[in-house]
Amino acid sequence: MSDVNFYRDNGYLLTGRPLFSPEKFERLFALFEEHLANRGDLKPDELDVPHMKDPRLFDFLMADEVLDVVEPLIGPNIGLWSSHFISKEPKKGNATPWHEDSAYWKGRFDRFDKIVTVWLAIDKADVENGCMGVIPGTHRNGFSEYEKMDTDSRIFKIRIKDSQVDESKVVWLELEKNFYSLHDSRIIHGARANTSQRRRTGYTMRYFSNELVFNREHPDNLRHRIYHCRGENVAGNPLIYL
Numbered sequence: 001m002s003d004v005n006f007y008r009d010n011g012y013l014l015t016g017r018p019l020f021s022p023e024k025f026e027r028l029f030a031l032f033e034e035h036l037a038n039r040g041d042l043k044p045d046e047l048d049v050p051h052m053k054d055p056r057l058f059d060f061l062m063a064d065e066v067l068d069v070v071e072p073l074i075g076p077n078i079g080l081w082s083s084h085f086i087s088k089e090p091k092k093g094n095a096t097p098w099h100e101d102s103a104y105w106k107g108r109f110d111r112f113d114k115i116v117t118v119w120l121a122i123d124k125a126d127v128e129n130g131c132m133g134v135i136p137g138t139h140r141n142g143f144s145e146y147e148k149m150d151t152d153s154r155i156f157k158i159r160i161k162d163s164q165v166d167e168s169k170v171v172w173l174e175l176e177k178n179f180y181s182l183h184d185s186r187i188i189h190g191a192r193a194n195t196s197q198r199r200r201t202g203y204t205m206r207y208f209s210n211e212l213v214f215n216r217e218h219p220d221n222l223r224h225r226i227y228h229c230r231g232e233n234v235a236g237n238p239l240i241y242l
Contacts, residue, residue: 003072007073007182007184010136010137011136011184011187012136012173012182012187013073013181014181015179015180018176018179019065019066019179025177027059029122031056032203035047035050044087044088045088045096057083058227058242061227069118070182074114074116076230078210078229078230079233080228081207082224083205087202088191088193088194088200090194090197090198093193095191095192096132096156097149097158097159098190099188102115102143102186103143105185105220106143108215108220108224110212110215112212114211114212115185115206116182116183116206116207117204118181118205119173119175119180119181120202120204120205121175122201122203123200124176124198125173126172127172128196129194129200130195132173132202133171133190133191134170134187134188135189138188141188144160146160147159147161209234210232211234214237228241228242
């Protein structure tokens with residue numbers, strides 16, 4: 001089965017390949033360490049949309065190495081939706097609740113079938129330090145039932161109800177540094193707490209097909225910036241061209 005067919009059937013993909021050259025990855029690693037050191041009152045897992053403050057990250061977000069793995073999955077007309085450094089500290093990095101990204105973004109696009117996340121391992125990620133897990137095939141199920149969480153997290157405030165999640169089917173996406181996974185915005189995924197002595201950090205780079213219509217009137221979209229990466233602006237979205 002080809003990578004593209006596997007992704008379409010299962011909603012995720014592990015390629016077993018590094019994303020950037022060692023030198024380029026080290027530059028990104030250094031940028032993350034800078035953002036982590038200067039995060040202020042943010043928690044290490046709350047470094048959301050850092051590219052909106054740091055244009056140096058576009059060297060990675062717009063790189064051919066990334067867009068060339070995204071294009072076979074969502075087509076040639078690519079926009080940048082968001083990015084996020086998510087870091088779990090040793091012994092105290094919290095669990096990431098089971099969720100579908102599309103549920104957090106409900107109403108912000110007209111549909112979610114062509115949004116993909118590239119999850120790049122800044123640190124080695126394994127089960128012990130809280131790597132991401134996915135439930136294959138759940139990208140075809142529609143929105144799950146959610147409940148509110150008792151949390152002070154600025155990012156994750158709702159989670160899928162336990163009755164909706166079959167953890168026996170979870171595939172854990174273990175990654176070496178600079179290796180990556182891809183997942184559909186609709187797939188159920190999450191991560192356990194970091195119980196190890198090692199940090200676990202990923203950089204999520206999220207892309208959408210410009211066949212999708214960005215809802216300009218949605219409250220969460222009013223200040224959100226989306227960027228042209230490659231191809232045509234089919235839906236006439238308010239893209240920023242760099």
